Amino acid sequence: MRRSEEDAPSADGPPDRRVARAERELMRGAGPAAVLALLARRGEMYGYELVAALSAGSDGALDMGQATLYPLLYNLEAKGLLKATWRETPAGRRRKYYALTAKGRRRLDAHRREWRAVTRALTRLGVLERVPARVPIAP
Amino acid sequence: MKPPPETAALPRRARERIAASLDAARLRRADREEVAAELAAHIDDGLECGRDLEDILRDFGEARETGALIGRSVRRRRRARFPALRAAKTFTLAIAVVYVGLFARLHARAPERQWKSPAAAAAAWRAAHESERAAFETVLASMYTEGEDGRLTAAGLRAFQAFQGKNAPSLWSIALEPAYFPNPARRGEARREFERFLRLAEDPGPAFETERDALLADGRRALRFVALQIPFERLAATRTAIRSRSHSPSRRTP
Numbered sequence: 001m002r003r004s005e006e007d008a009p010s011a012d013g014p015p016d017r018r019v020a021r022a023e024r025e026l027m028r029g030a031g032p033a034a035v036l037a038l039l040a041r042r043g044e045m046y047g048y049e050l051v052a053a054l055s056a057g058s059d060g061a062l063d064m065g066q067a068t069l070y071p072l073l074y075n076l077e078a079k080g081l082l083k084a085t086w087r088e089t090p091a092g093r094r095r096k097y098y099a100l101t102a103k104g105r106r107r108l109d110a111h112r113r114e115w116r117a118v119t120r121a122l123t124r125l126g127v128l129e130r131v132p133a134r135v136p137i138a139p
Numbered sequence: 140m141k142p143p144p145e146t147a148a149l150p151r152r153a154r155e156r157i158a159a160s161l162d163a164a165r166l167r168r169a170d171r172e173e174v175a176a177e178l179a180a181h182i183d184d185g186l187e188c189g190r191d192l193e194d195i196l197r198d199f200g201e202a203r204e205t206g207a208l209i210g211r212s213v214r215r216r217r218r219a220r221f222p223a224l225r226a227a228k229t230f231t232l233a234i235a236v237v238y239v240g241l242f243a244r245l246h247a248r249a250p251e252r253q254w255k256s257p258a259a260a261a262a263a264w265r266a267a268h269e270s271e272r273a274a275f276e277t278v279l280a281s282m283y284t285e286g287e288d289g290r291l292t293a294a295g296l297r298a299f300q301a302f303q304g305k306n307a308p309s310l311w312s313i314a315l316e317p318a319y320f321p322n323p324a325r326r327g328e329a330r331r332e333f334e335r336f337l338r339l340a341e342d343p344g345p346a347f348e349t350e351r352d353a354l355l356a357d358g359r360r361a362l363r364f365v366a367l368q369i370p371f372e373r374l375a376a377t378r379t380a381i382r383s384r385s386h387s388p389s390r391r392t393p
Contacts, residue, residue: 047184077213096176096180
């Protein structure tokens with residue numbers, strides 16, 4: 001998901017429409033589900049921590065820069081799926097921590113159902129190989 | 140725009156990059172400061188983890204597009220944070236639009252007959268008292284535009300006030316008129332209502348007073364048929380005079 005010069009839209013329609021489309025893609029992909037799932041597992045995380053965890057947990061498939069992460073977080077916050085709190089670090093710096101709301105947990109359940117259905121369909125179609133019923137997840 | 144103070148501790152390149160993105164985001168001051176602080180914390184966290192500054196800044200993407208994305212999402216978040224404020228703004232705007240429409244409607248056309256002065260209007264009104272109906276027609280002609288479907292107008296309200304002896308309405312009361320007269324009766328409706336009261340007035344019972352008091356007590360209806368307030372006074376006076384004549388001893392049959 002990291003933007004490269006190659007896929008940066010330039011002459012692809014007016015800027016406002018391009019941004020609106022980029023935003024739609026941002027909210028439609030795996031990013032929101034991945035962020036919600038990480039927060040459900042870890043409880044509370046700040047922006048950089050989320051970027052690092054997404055990258056490490058997806059072998060780089062869900063690499064996100066600030067350009068992608070923060071609009072995504074603000075959109076999720078606007079939908080009431082996340083709540084944010086400013087806190088001070090032990091070093092005295094301020095950081096904003098994000099946590100899941102009850103609505104966010106329900107949305108994550110819905111995402112899980114959708115992704116399971118997609119995965120089953122892709123497996124039946126032979127796009128994905130069959131995987132064992134339980135895949136061990138790194139803590 | 141100047142780099143936000145929240146980024147003061149960052150290297151110059153980072154400050155400029157954040158400022159460029161925030162300029163493109165076009166945010167309110169408070170939102171701008173909050174996002175600047177969060178992006179600065181992000182860069183600090185990256186540097187603390189030993190990442191190269193240029194590498195972190197590369198993740199910012201193109202400043203204008205990043206800024207636009209951040210701007211849209213922050214504005215959406217703000218709207219979600221203050222739904223009551225948004226609803227109040229929409230409501231106020233809707234009221235203002237309706238109000239301007241009503242104001243324009245009231246002031247758009249002139250009545251059928253226009254008086255040169257309130258005194259002339261009052262004199263004409265007194266001269267027109269040959270009969271109640273003729274008098275009320277004068278009232279209607281002074282307040283309404285032509286035809287059965289004629290509309291009550293602002294100039295008509297001035298004439299009405301002149302009939303009532305009020306010759307200098309305040310600007311404030313003129314400005315509030317659309318609120319008081321959002322849906323006044325049309326000329327034909329006012330005439331029909333007047334005819335009904337005329338019939339009631341002929342009745343020796345208290346029906347006229349009862350109906351009149353009910354209409355005046357119902358604020359919305361009283362304003363809808365505001366023109367009736369003038370004949371009411373005359374009709375009541377006539378009824379009193381007729382009653383006193385009919386009860387006077389000289390007229391009593393032995």
